[in-house]
Amino acid sequence: MVWFETILVVLTLLTGAVWLLDRLFLAKRRAARNGLLDEEPVLVDYSRAFFPVLAVVLILRSFIAEPYKIPSASMMPNLLIGDFILVNKFTYGLRLPINNRKFVSLGEPKRGDVVVFKPPHDPENNWIKRIIGLPGDRIAFQGNTLSVNGVAVTYQTLGAYSGRGVAMGTESASLLQENLPGKPHKVLEGLDNIVGQGEWEVPQGYYFVMGDNRDNSEDGRLWPERGADGEPLPNHNFLPEENLRGKAFLVWLNCEGWFCKDGFDASRIGTKIQ
Structure with a gap:
């Protein structure tokens, strides 16, 4: 904030x-x-x-490192509502507070990194998604299958999802391992509700991000063409490099509801973000 x-x-x-x-x-x-x-x-x-x-x-x-709290289900099954996470602020370089301007470059985002950022259409708030496309990549998402530079990503079906959040519209979701090059990870896939179909070529200086809960994520596939002020947003499907806040790496607490009224989940403490 x-x-x-x-x-x-x-x-x-x-x-x-x-x-x-x-x-x-x-x-x-x-x-x-x-x-x-x-x-x-x-x-x-x-x-x-x-x-x-x-x-x-x-x-x-x-x-x-900066703490954040996960407010939505868009990164399930890997991040749950109520997770308190830590974000590494120096992995990609040192940035000034307030304006987020980078003054020391220390590295570049990699495919599969889970990152916190300010989306171009909502610059006042921090969002979290996974980097799928790097500058110059061609990304396609058709029929719940992701392709990177013309090569379809492979999947292993792990069964029906039965973890936390099944009462939030994920009761019909399948749990899969998505073998994203360099960063295999779990995703949720709906049985009937396929959203965000399309093809995108990532411009230089931008990244393409998606949520792991593929049918319940407002990510680069769906970002609006215009901002809240009605002005057009160039490259509206993509995340500008200067909007990055850092790389998420650890869950240090899980607590749902105001003042943790719904209790703690001690099993989430120390979970590494893959």
Whole structure:
């Protein structure tokens, strides 16, 4: 959420500036008046106490790892509603908070990575999907079969899905292993409801993303041609590289409902995101 990042950055800069100003100038002036330090002003006292905490949180959240909560079923069966995940913020490079501008490049996304990003038609919110197409790839999805550069991906049927979420429209879904080149993973496939058919060629500087719950995912196959302001979105099916937030790598908690009213699922703790 941009507002949280903005508040965190502003508070960190403000408390840091107050603390530094006092240390360099104001404390010396107070001491010069009578040879003793007067009691610190409340603002200085709070700034000195909170600045290190805010600075550590800002550095960790912006450049190391950031927590998110999964709100939808689009990445089932691998990510469930209520999963709290950690996202690696430096895998693809270091980015400035608020504007997300990359200033150090450390790597490129790989096919099969599960990534958090801001979609072009909803830039105020963070979404999570799997990278299917890299720049220059030709992607097709026909009849529940994915093809990459003209080669159909193979599948192994694992049976009917019986995990959590069967009461949310997945009771008729099949569980399959999709052998995506370099990153085999599980997907859900509906028996009757095939959505998002088409073919796409990924432009340079963009990625094509899909959810693992193939018939219940608002992903690149279905993204609108225009934004909320009615303006056309060029390359609207694709994720711009500059919109990436990081790579999801770990589930550290699962808790459904407000204040975890529906309880914890301890079995999800420590689950690696494949």
